[in-house]
Amino acid sequence: MQDLSERMAEPIEPTERRARLLVKGKVQGVGYRAFAARVASQRGLFGGVRNLGDGRVELEVEGPKDQILILIEDAKTGPPASRVTAVEVEWSQATGRFSDFQVWY
Numbered sequence: 001m002q003d004l005s006e007r008m009a010e011p012i013e014p015t016e017r018r019a020r021l022l023v024k025g026k027v028q029g030v031g032y033r034a035f036a037a038r039v040a041s042q043r044g045l046f047g048g049v050r051n052l053g054d055g056r057v058e059l060e061v062e063g064p065k066d067q068i069l070i071l072i073e074d075a076k077t078g079p080p081a082s083r084v085t086a087v088e089v090e091w092s093q094a095t096g097r098f099s100d101f102q103v104w105y
Contacts, residue, residue, distance in 0.1 A: 016064065021075055023087050024085050050104040
């Protein structure tokens with residue numbers, strides 16, 4: 001059993017995290033950004049979503065890690081007309097720069 005000093009030395013996972021998602025597949029022209037914005041807002045997440053020139057969709061999202069993990073699972077499905085083939089995720093520390101979730105153009 002660890003004593004208190006050992007437990008206090010363990011790193012504490014921050015509750016607020018940042019994730020950058022790159023979504024591949026048939027994800028443009030199918031309502032994916034509106035879907036992502038709705039789901040992220042329902043989960044209390046902040047950031048935005050945009051189409052990229054190479055056909056992918058990018059989400060920058062901040063909030064509780066457990067809610068971001070649920071969003072990632074939703075992102076793998078997408079709206080009915082989409083066909084997601086991959087979702088890449090990069091984690092980092094939250095910046096606190098977002099106050100809502102927006103569709104970026």
